Amino acid sequence: MPQLNKLRTALPGDLGGNTAPLSTARLRTALTVFFALDGFLFAGWVVRIPAIKHQTGASAATLGLALLGVSAGAVITMTLTGRLCRRFGSHAVTVACGVLLSLGIALPAQTHSALSLGLVLLVFGAAYGGMNVAMNSAAVDLVAALRRPVMPSFHAAFSLGGMLGAGLGGLVAAGLPPATHLFLLTGIGLVVTALAGPVLLRHPAPVVPERADARPAGESGRRPSGRARKVVLLFGLIALCTAYGEGALADWGALHLEQDLHARPGVAAAGYSLFALAMTAGRLSGTALLERLGQTRTLVAGGATAAGGMLLGSLAPTAWLALLGFAVTGIGLANIFPVAVGRAGELAGPGGVAAASTLGYGGMLLGPPAIGFLADWFSLPVALTTVAVLAGAAAALGYGARKAAQT
Numbered sequence: 001m002p003q004l005n006k007l008r009t010a011l012p013g014d015l016g017g018n019t020a021p022l023s024t025a026r027l028r029t030a031l032t033v034f035f036a037l038d039g040f041l042f043a044g045w046v047v048r049i050p051a052i053k054h055q056t057g058a059s060a061a062t063l064g065l066a067l068l069g070v071s072a073g074a075v076i077t078m079t080l081t082g083r084l085c086r087r088f089g090s091h092a093v094t095v096a097c098g099v100l101l102s103l104g105i106a107l108p109a110q111t112h113s114a115l116s117l118g119l120v121l122l123v124f125g126a127a128y129g130g131m132n133v134a135m136n137s138a139a140v141d142l143v144a145a146l147r148r149p150v151m152p153s154f155h156a157a158f159s160l161g162g163m164l165g166a167g168l169g170g171l172v173a174a175g176l177p178p179a180t181h182l183f184l185l186t187g188i189g190l191v192v193t194a195l196a197g198p199v200l201l202r203h204p205a206p207v208v209p210e211r212a213d214a215r216p217a218g219e220s221g222r223r224p225s226g227r228a229r230k231v232v233l234l235f236g237l238i239a240l241c242t243a244y245g246e247g248a249l250a251d252w253g254a255l256h257l258e259q260d261l262h263a264r265p266g267v268a269a270a271g272y273s274l275f276a277l278a279m280t281a282g283r284l285s286g287t288a289l290l291e292r293l294g295q296t297r298t299l300v301a302g303g304a305t306a307a308g309g310m311l312l313g314s315l316a317p318t319a320w321l322a323l324l325g326f327a328v329t330g331i332g333l334a335n336i337f338p339v340a341v342g343r344a345g346e347l348a349g350p351g352g353v354a355a356a357s358t359l360g361y362g363g364m365l366l367g368p369p370a371i372g373f374l375a376d377w378f379s380l381p382v383a384l385t386t387v388a389v390l391a392g393a394a395a396a397l398g399y400g401a402r403k404a405a406q407t
Contacts, residue, residue: 030199039161047169064372069121071365074129081133082354090138091200097131102189109179140345145206151342152286163276170269239340239360241394245387247364282334303395306332314384
């Protein structure tokens with residue numbers, strides 16, 4: 001069996017001691033913590049959106065415009081993060097964005113109008129977008145060094161963090177005002193970043209010698225071929241279609257349960273928590289699933305499952321059936337985004353990760369405002385069916401990418 005990592009580092013006084021496995025293990029743990037923190041903070045914000053909506057007096061349409069602040073800040077930052085990672089390193093950018101995200105989450109609760117909410121969400125979105133591109137770039141480097149398809153495990157940590165953040169939000173929703181809750185999350189985020197950040201700052205990204213010449217973006221300076229760029233775009237579109245669903249459920253799932261199905265606030269908050277739990281379970285089994293089924297079958301089966309689940313979640317007449325639909329959707333979407341971003345990184349290095357992540361997280365962040373406008377024009381349940389449509393499109397694109405996935 002081939003070694004997972006063949007890098008060797010000699011310590012002073014040691015004859016070529018192999019410290020690389022220990023280094024990669026620490027890096028994997030620290031990156032997992034940052035993925036979990038990202039999901040935890042984001043979920044902590046989204047479960048308080050109904051309260052923030054009431055506080056600002058925003059309609060569905062104006063709330064959608066305010067949420068566009070997250071999208072705008074994130075997408076702008078994502079387009080720049082690849083350059084920042086090449087200049088300062090993906091590890092340093094991840095830590096810096098972790099600090100900014102922790103500070104930014106306290107800002108929405110200080111607003112009292114849709115306009116001010118949208119402005120502070122620009123800051124929150126910028127930190128969120130930068131952190132996601134940076135930590136995904138770092139994860140792709142580490143996955144290449146480990147030589148196993150473990151990317152879903154990092155995204156499982158994100159989902160687990162989201163589940164915990166949503167669960168905590170559901171517990172404190174009735175007892176704590178949004179300002180107190182989000183300020184508490186700021187403290188948690190800063191403490192976690194202070195504990196895990198030094199590991200990333202002390203250890204550079206691992207480099208696999210046999211892949212060093214094949215990294216066209218950022219590492220070797222070579223540009224990817226035209227075909228590689230087209231395939232990266234294809235996987236970016238797959239990521240966009242599925243991340244749209246994650247963003248829609250994060251920002252509108254609780255409101256759908258509470259407003260349309262008359263669920264209690266605690267049950268409504270549990271909707272995203274259940275969705276995140278299902279995604280966590282799916283991603284924890286993602287490595288085994290990829291090794292057994294391969295990329296194409298994983299993408300197609302996941303997209304089809306998510307489409308069916310979201311039709312149930314959006315059109316079900318009761319909250320409990322909708323919760324079941326959310327869970328099935330989470331299982332279906334679980335591994336599509338990690339596969340798409342990981343494959344883009346394999347094809348075009350950090351530049352490919354940045355491109356696919358920008359498209360993917362752009363879908364996550366642009367989806368909620370689109371849902372808001374559609375909800376005003378039609379209804380929120382009808383608007384949420386677009387998640388099923390795009391999940392089906394991801395399955396079709398995944399099948400169309402079968403030849404690229406085999407290269």
